[in-house]
Amino acid sequence: MERHFDEQLTVLKQTLIRMSALSESMITDAIRVLCERDASAIPHIREHEEEVNRLQIEIDSLCMRLIALYQPTACDLRFILGAVKTNSDLERMADMAINICDKAERLLPESPLDPLATTSLPEMAALAGLMVKESLHAYVNRATDRARIVLLRDDQLDDMNRRITADLLALMQKDSGMIKRALDLLIVARNLERIGDHATNIAENAIFVVKGLDVRHHHER
Amino acid sequence: MERHFDEQLTVLKQTLIRMSALSESMITDAIRVLCERDASAIPHIREHEEEVNRLQIEIDSLCMRLIALYQPTACDLRFILGAVKTNSDLERMADMAINICDKAERLLPESPLDPLATTSLPEMAALAGLMVKESLHAYVNRATDRARIVLLRDDQLDDMNRRITADLLALMQKDSGMIKRALDLLIVARNLERIGDHATNIAENAIFVVKGLDVRHHHER
Known part of the structure; x- marks a missing residue:
């Protein structure tokens, strides 16, 4: 019984890792489409989304089976x-990531806005992607110190978002021909910031699992 | 044992209803601050947020206790x-709602943008608030027909968001002095749209509870 439970728990962890790797690669690919105006990754992103949706249903059933069969405490x-x-x-x-990909697809025919496309947004996406990886690692390995690093990184990500938003606002005010494009990039930055929020949730879950300590709403940042 | 379980389940439902009523009133109040430039509700919104945060922790513990003690299937x-x-x-x-309240607070000294402030945003907020109430009602009463209505309403809410976004874009392009204010309202509309997404999640959960049927990613809309 105990052995079966551990085996199933390992399957659960592996499925979560697979799902996280997919989400992370979707983010990287969507930002590449956006910043390099390279459409070749779009079909992969859409396929990955379908797999993520399948895995989401699989993980929920797996969790339910684990509770119903083994009554863990x-x-x-x-x-x-x-x-x-x-x-x-x-x-x-x-x-x-899909939202970003949709914006990127719409922007394909238009020229990229430097230095946002070459520097700021890819940097922000790299940090968000790192947070996805680290938060999931913290979760499956019950590593609270890793989880706390994710909470700190989220403040950095919020700062990046504020800077990018200010840059885009200045651009819009200077040239009304830029407004539509700048608005799309602003939404992209907000999507990246929300990815960071989700990674933060996962990191908080990791701390809760290990310590039974609810750090939501009162981070020790 | 059975009776205790039912009692605890009733407590869980009541706590969810309390939390949903708080979230709903926070949305209504935040939109009033924004659209009527009436700051009097701000302290209530902040107090309600604290209560929501407390209830969130309480509900998670209650769910855990229910599973550990009664091993429901x-x-x-x-x-x-x-x-x-x-x-x-x-x-x-x-x-x-807190995001909306923050924007509203920042916009207090500025004059409202008609007809967004008088008509479109309050209408959108009213629909979002209705979805919150209906989705939670569907959930606690395991009422799948109500849940399906929420899924339909989400399409309406998305349409409203698209219309408001187009109006704001036109406004920004016409008058660069409007850009900053219009951007804030655009973020407000997106926040309302996301509230609708969360209500949709709850409605999907309701259908899953009753039918064991996972309608995520393939709505029968």
Whole structure:
């Protein structure tokens, strides 16, 4: 019984890791489409979204089966309930990547706005992608120190978003021909910022699983 | 045992209803601050946020206790796992209301943009608020027909968001002095649209609880 439970728990972790890797690659690919005006990744992004959606349903059923069959308690139960929440966060991240991909597709015929396209947005996306990877790693390995790093990185990401928003606002005010394009990039930056929020949720779940400590709404940042 | 479980389940439902009513009133109040330039509701909104945060932690613990003590299966287990997810959605809605309130506070000294302030945004907020109420009602009463209505309303809300965004874009292009204010309203509309997404999640959870049917990613709209 114990052995079966551990095996199933390993499957759950592997499925979460697979889902997180997909979401992360969707973010990277969508930003490449946007910043390099390279449409070749779009079909992969759409395929990955379908797989994420399948995995989301699979993870929810797996969590339900684990609870119903093995009646886990304490730390294991917290891990599984946290996985239910983490699962939603990962799926929303993939949604954000799709939003970015949609904007990128629309912007393909237009010339990129430097230095946003060459520097600021790719940097912000790299940080968001790192947070996805680190938060999931913290979660499956129950590594609270890693989780706390994610909480700190989220402040950096928010700062980047504020800077990019200010730059875009200045651009719009200077040249009304830029407004539509700048607005799209502003939404992209907000999507990246929300990806960071979801990674933060996962990191908070990780701390809750290990310590039984609810750090939501009172981060020790 | 059975009786205790039912009592605890009733407490869970009441707490979810309380949390949903708070989120809904936060949305209504934040839009009033924004559209009527009436700052008097701001302290209530902030107090309600704190209560929502407390309730979020309470609901998670309650769900965990229910599972650990009573080992529910099938429909009851689905209800409790769905409550864990619904809890996250309700808390995010309150976050969106706080985002709107922050923008509203910043815009207090500036004159409102008609007809957005007088008509479009209040209408959109009223629909979003209705979706919050209806989705939670569908969830706690396991009422799938109500849940399906929420899924339909989300399409209406998305249309409203698209119309408001187009109006704001036109305004920005016409008068660069409007850009900053219009951008804030655009973010408000997006926050309302996301509230609708969270209500949709709750409605999908309701259908899953009753039918064991996962309607995510393939709505019968």
